Amino acid sequence: MAKTPDDQRLELLQGTLDMLVLRTLQWGPQHGHGIGQAIRSQSDDLLRVETGSLYPALHRLVKRGWLKAEWGVSQSNQRAKFYRLTPEGKKQLAREESRWTQLVNAIGRVMKPVPAPGTEE
């Protein structure tokens, strides 16, 4: 497991955790620990999700009906609570992705302005 020095870790932007959780669960049901690990490994250890934030987020998503929680057994034969995307959750993920893309583009334009043709008309 690659280690990244603490100072290189990134703070999660407000409101992005939900999206990351939904995205992670697109590959299939996963338990809380698994979700945290997945986010961490897929971000090359740059994003670490505190369990203190992860579990409230999971419960929030369940309450809104985007996730469904069920007890199950993990690959290593451990009992765990698995979270699964609901059809509503899939729609929500699509909405958040498009919003995220817009946001990234907008921020990108502000940070690195490319003079477009005909801008100074």
Add this chain to the structure above:
Amino acid sequence: MRILDWLTRRRRDLDLDEKDFEAEIRAHLTIATEERVADGADRADAHYAALREFGNVTRTTEEARRVWTPEWLERLRNLLSDVRYAVRSLARNPIFSLTVIAVLTLGIGLNAAVFTMLKALALSPVAGVRGSSNIAVVYGETNAGRPLRLSYPDYRYLRDHDQAFAGLFGSAVANVGLGRGRNSRVIWTELVTGNYFQILGVRAITGRTLLPNDEIAPGRHPIVVISEGLWRRDFGSDPDIVGKNIEINSRTFTIVGVADPTFHGTTVVYDVEAYLPVMMAPELGFTFGSRETTAAGIFSDRRATFFYPQGYLRPGITPESAVAQTNALWTATAGERPRADAPAQLRIVPFRQTPNGAPTYILPTLIVLSAMGVLVLMIACANIAGLVLVRGVSRRGEIAMRLALGAGRRRILRLLFVENLVLAMPGAFLGVLLAANGIPVLVAYAEALAEPQRIFFNIEVDRFVIGFTALIACGSAVVFGFVPALQSSRVDLVAVINEDAAPRGAARGRMRAALVVAQVSVSFMLLVGAGLVTRTLEAAKNAYPGFDPGQVVSVALDLKQSGYEEARGRRFYRDLLASMRGDSTIEAATVATYEPMNVVLTRAQAVAIEGYEPRRDEDLTYLTNTAAPSYFRTLRIPVLAGREFEERDDESAAPVIIVNRTLAERFWGSAGAAIGKRMRVAEGEWRTIVGVAGDVKYLLINEPPRPYFYLPFLQSYRPDMIVHLRVKGSVEVAARQAREHVAALDPDLPIEFARPMAGRIQGATIFFRLAATMLTIFGIAGMVLAAMGTYGLVSYTVKQSTHEIGIRIALGASANSVVGQFLARGLRLGVIGAVIGIIGALAAGGLIRSVLFGVSATDVVSFARALIVVLAGVTLASVVPAWRAARTNPLSGLRHQ
């Protein structure tokens, strides 16, 4: 209930499943540990690393819970925990808590019941009619102030000419027989004018109501509107009722409609079951004292007075201008009224003041009851304040501890407030329950007593009144309890922690003294009220009614309901009495028009006394009865001079009359002097007085002696008579046998009732006794409450002074001197309270006078009794705790706290 269901259903959505979450966290830690172990770590290290990585479990749980639980639910939870705490701490003081609950239950229940009745009578005296309290009633008044009904021609003139009223209707209540023969029963009807239903705004639920067109020709409108109750009970709510015929007083009437179910007629307390056109009165046998023989004659006779015109005033017309306008009309037409004792003027009063109407009897009693109810509630509140104050002492430690641990004063006050609320709620709830269930029980009881006559009380369980009473009582309990609670929260931390529990400042002492004085004075007033009523009941029980109702059976018959004419009726009564007198179990038998102690006002007639010129404002109109021979013997009314009626006093003999002692003494000075003198009744022939009978309670046990006279049945026949029998064996058996005597002569004749007289008299005083019982309950409840309250407050003082008592005893003071000191303190407050109470009781005397009989409102015995009870209560409440404190070991007193 629904809220509970909803909460249960939503519980999963509103709350974190903690067990499940714990399991989830455990699973998380296990997996994280196993991963590390799989990577080669030591199991113990792996476990700790996983725990470290996870961080603060409690905080995570809190966060997760916050996701599920909205803020309001969190606040509710805090409140509920306060409530739980309050319930627990109150349950630890069961006597205190149960006392407060009992006090409030009684206070709220009684007050709500009384106010419900008061509201019904004052605001909606006529059920099913909107704004019925605004109906104005017109009646005539003699120079002597006696109310008089009006005749039909006078009514019609006012109806057509009086511009003060938007319309005037008339209605006379009457007893009639419904059905034919032995299956018939007696019902209340109203004989009404054609505009009756229109003015009242009462509709028919089937068919039509009576209309102005039903008031055209005397004797020619054989139609009837029946009540919804009669329709339901007798016709099974037959939808095809309109057009069916019913027999009323043996005449056939066609049903044209069924009145609205909420409407029970305009005669308060009577359940009217049918409405007949007034024009049909002569057909039913009612002549209203007229000497005319034809229906048309009766309706043009100004002497035939039988109802009070009533209606709503036109908008903008004040009662004063209505009186002026109506009297102007009256004076202008005075020439058309020939009668010497015609009303000199007309009066107009609100419906509830209808002369001799039920509300005029009931309202004064209700007002006394509600006043006493408020006093009880006041004591209850003072009591609760006292109890909370006392409890505050033992809680000083607890409250100081809470403050020291950092609880805000707001939080503490909220806790105390919740406690008071928890304390007040069960009492309020039970009080509402008591009122809501008590009112129908009372009404049903009164209805059962009135059987076979149907009565109706326009008293519904008024949710608004009950809720309001409960709110006021609950609110005042909380407020009264809150003030001492506020004081309890103002604890001097240093003082308490230094174990110094002595009272600080004079404020609390003053409040305590004020509470004792208030409770003593209010309970003194209640005790005086209860004492006066108890003395009234004693006086009523011991009062001799002037006759002997034991072993007397009365059987009511009305021959006009079976269409008997006079000759046949005379023959019937003669044969019936002969057959009954032949029965060996019957000691004496007679007939009379009215029973004594009739409760409801009976017929009064104007008389003239030979050789006596009445003053201008004098009204020689007296109650009267018609009696057959043996009447005085049957009822054991003493004949003081002369003789009683005999068989020889018949139509062919000289006209005779018997007067009572009061009438004889009024005009001739003594019973003996009246014999042989002459008087005439209603401008009839001169009658010779042949006997003077003892005074009787003619209407109510608490009436003053009044002039009264008796006409001989054989010389003044009436079809409706009550057979009086004095029997030897069981009165119940005799009542059944009496029915057989009647049936043997005419098997089809309806019998209105056959019952023991004593039972009826007992029932007749029910309202009076009910009121007295309630007043006594109020009085006793108030006294017990005040005694408990005073005891509690004095014990509190003693408790606070345990230290002082210990020092005094240790320094050689005797227990007696210590007790004496506390007694003096208590008595000082008791005397102040009693003095205030005496002033209050004297001031409120006028209020209670209307329900008293045989005692004055300033009765010394009642006042003395109340004073003794109050001072004894204060003495006991002071001495017992002081004595207990003085007897304890002085050292333990010093160590106390």
